[in-house]
Amino acid sequence: MAMDTFLQQIINGLVLGSIYALVALGYTMVYGIMGLINFAHGEVVMIGALVALTVINLLAGSGLPGIVIALIGLIAAAPVCMATGFAIERIAYRPLRRAPRLAPLITAIGVSIVLQNLAMLIWGRRYHSFPPILPSTGYEIFGATISGLQIAIVVIAALMMAGLSLLVQRTRLGRAMRATAENPQIAQLMGVDINRIISLTFVIGSALAAVAGLMVSANYSIAHYYMGFILGLKAFTAAVLGGIGNLAGAMLGGILLGLIEALGAGYIGDLTGGFLGSHYQDVFAFFVLILVLVFRPSGLVGEKVAERA
Amino acid sequence: MGLAELRRDRRAAIAATLAIGIVLAVAPFVIGATAGSTWLRIVDFALLYIMLALGLNIVVGFAGLLDMGYIAFYGVGAYLYALLASPQFGLHWPLWAILPAGAALAGLFGVILGAPTLRLRGDYLAIVTLGFGEIIRIFLNNLNAPVNITNGPQGISGIDPIRIGGVSLAKPIEVLGFTLPSLHAYYYLFLALALAIVFVSIRLENSRIGRAWVAIREDEIAAKACGINTRNVKLLAFAMGATFGGVAGGLFAGFQAFVSPESFSLMESVMVLCMVVLGGMGNIPGVILGGVLLTLLPELFRHGAGPVQQALFGKVVLDPEALRMLLFGLALIAVMLYRPAGLWPSTRRRRELRGNSA
Structure with a gap:
């Protein structure tokens, strides 16, 4: 393939990867603090996307500038997602904190099913399309195109990740979060209200999920009740790839997975002599996941967690 | 009791x-x-699900390995039957050759899945097995080009019905002037195989291997220290569980005369897992109960929800399918919160979850 196609796939991969990274942060924060995979996180992204899209569709004819409408959509979606995240933790995880590990995993699957079908009852089975309110001008770079929206996604994702890093590394809340992750009992003895910290972790992760949801639906111009599952799975893969429980790892893993998928889908036809086509795109994430877990379960930058796994 | x-x-x-x-x-x-033939068909399916649930029970219930891609083995068994006994390749192998082949192939896939995941436990294993199940489904879905093997999303139709001794079960069978309808014949066949699987499960549970599985579930390091070859024993759990799934899959293909990748989605894996978990992990009667309940209740709901809404509001307000799954999810949460050992737990599990070390 030519150089410009290569560059185009890199750009697509970066955009996709930024979204994965935002969602992966939600998984990794919860895992870091509670050692638990929040299976329902993908559904939170889906709810964010659908709420934002509903509001945006209502306002699409109002004559407001597109960016303002998108912002209002986000402002509507974020509290809904945060409330959902809060409720998930309260209902499905907190009562089971001392239960065998299988129990919270199964309630998480239950929550996931409930959210998905609740969304189906509210929004129906159909695909909801994103109205063309955002400017679609493209910029040429060495023969590849990047749209304003794509630039915005990458920049906003980077800003949010930087903000989260600051929050975790520099604030009192962040220190409490790190302490809880290190050892909840000791953190409690030091006066950290760990229940509050865990709730806040879910809420912050869900806020990021709302942003990611808006980005996905804007990027693909589409949202539906089933979108959360596969997105969640890929974001989880990203988190594992980077090293679960590690914030920088989630970001790195997200970007990397986005690139692997975009390049893989672009080149798999050539590599296998046309035997496998780009519809195998979803397989890459799973292969990456299996390979990482088998050969380097601690991820690229994570600490050793083999015994916890 | x-x-x-x-x-x-x-x-x-x-x-x-x-x-x-x-x-x-x-x-x-x-x-x-x-209740009519619709319900008899559902009962036949319940028997298939019992076989599946018992197979998964070996992996999850006995050995404690959380497998979320189990339906892949069902798919392997079903597709093998479909490929070897349908116009797809013009092959028409007999049942006694296909079922063992399906069981063996599924068992092989079980080992293929098990081997790289031996070091993983708990939720990591769950995610990898889930990924494995999805990979199988994606391949079934896409292996129609450039060489058409699985016929892609359309699936394979016109599969030969199950024949025993030259008698097809798809048509009513005349026995001594007495007519046995097709669904009844399938019922007895499935019942016989389900009972065989129950028997094997019970014998396994009380065998040296079964005790080794339980030991691994309780504490893998201790089990290893006691001289159990954990690698082989875990692989055996995957293979045995997969074998049962393969058999059930073959029967499914013959019974349904049609297979498509849609039947082997993640939701199906979750369903079978729920049968095991809600019924009572590791307890054979509990798992059977789970299989029966989770096949019949959703069907009752499917047939009941529409008409009830019609009667109450004059129209169908809420999508019965979504409502059904919604209640299913809620039930899953409720059982985990209030009855974490399942509806009919094994005595050992009950003791464990109560926290007594005895």
Whole structure:
């Protein structure tokens, strides 16, 4: 393939990867603090996307500038997602904190099913399309195109990740979060209200999920009740790839997975002599996941967690 | 409990077995006559799900390895039957050749899945197995080009019905002037195989291997220290569980005469897992109960939800399918919160979850 196609796939991969990274942060924060995979996180992204899209569709004819409408959509979606995240933790995880590990995993699957079908009852089975309110001008770079929206996604994702890093590394809340992750009992003895910290972790992760949801639906111009599952799975893969429980790892893993998928889908036809086509795109994430877990379960930058796994 | 008494009293046990046997033997005629063939078909499916649930119970219940891609083995068995006995390749192999082949191939896939995941436990294993199940489904979905093997999303139709001794089960069978309808015949075949799987499960549970599985579930390091070859024993759990899935899959393909990748989605894996978990992990009667309940209740709901809404509001307000799954999810959460050992837990599990070390 030519150089410009290569560059185009890199750009697509970066955009996709930024979204994965935002969602992966939600998984990794919860895992870091509670050692638990929040299976329902993908559904939170889906709810964010659908709420934002509903509001945006209502306002699409109002004559407001597109960016303002998108912002209002986000402002509507974020509290809904945060409330959902809060409720998930309260209902499905907190009562089971001392239960065998299988129990919270199964309630998480239950929550996931409930959210998905609740969304189906509210929004129906159909695909909801994103109205063309955002400017679609493209910029040429060495023969590849990047749209304003794509630039915005990458920049906003980077800003949010930087903000989260600051929050975790520099604030009192962040220190409490790190302490809880290190050892909840000791953190409690030091006066950290760990229940509050865990709730806040879910809420912050869900806020990021709302942003990611808006980005996905804007990027693909589409949202539906089933979108959360596969997105969640890929974001989880990203988190594992980077090293679960590690914030920088989630970001790195997200970007990397986005690139692997975009390049893989672009080149798999050539590599296998046309035997496998780009519809195998979803397989890459799973292969990456299996390979990482088998050969380097601690991820690229994570600490050793083999015994916890 | 009643069960403990039964174990002590031999005569009561024989009487109970006879009673259950008679109920199972006449069940298809009673159901067929009162509830109609739709429900008899559902009962046939319940038997298939019981086989699946018992297979998964070996992996999850006995060995404690959380497998979320189990339906892939069902798919492997079903597709093997579909490919070897349909116009797809013009092959028409007999049942006695396909079922063992399906079981063996599924078992091989079990080992292929098991080997790289031996070091993983808990939720990591769950995610990898989930990924494995999805990979199988994606391949089934896409292996129609450039060489058409699975016929892609359309699936394979026109599969040969199950034939036993040259008699096809798809048509009513004349036995001594007495007609056995097709669904009834399938019922007895599935019942026989389900009972065989129950028997194998019970024998496995009390065998040296079964105890090794439980030991691994309880504490892998301790099990290793006791001289159990954890690698082989875990692989065996994957292979055994997969074998049962492969058999059930073959039967499914013959019964349905049609397979498509849609039947082997993640939701199906979750469904089978829920049968095991809600019924009572590691407890064979519990798992059977879970299989029966989770096949029948959703169907009851599917047939009931629409008409009830019609009667109450004059129209169908809420999508019955979504409502059904919604309640299913809620039930899953509720059981985990209030009855974490399942509806009919094994005595050992009950003790564990109560926290007594005895």
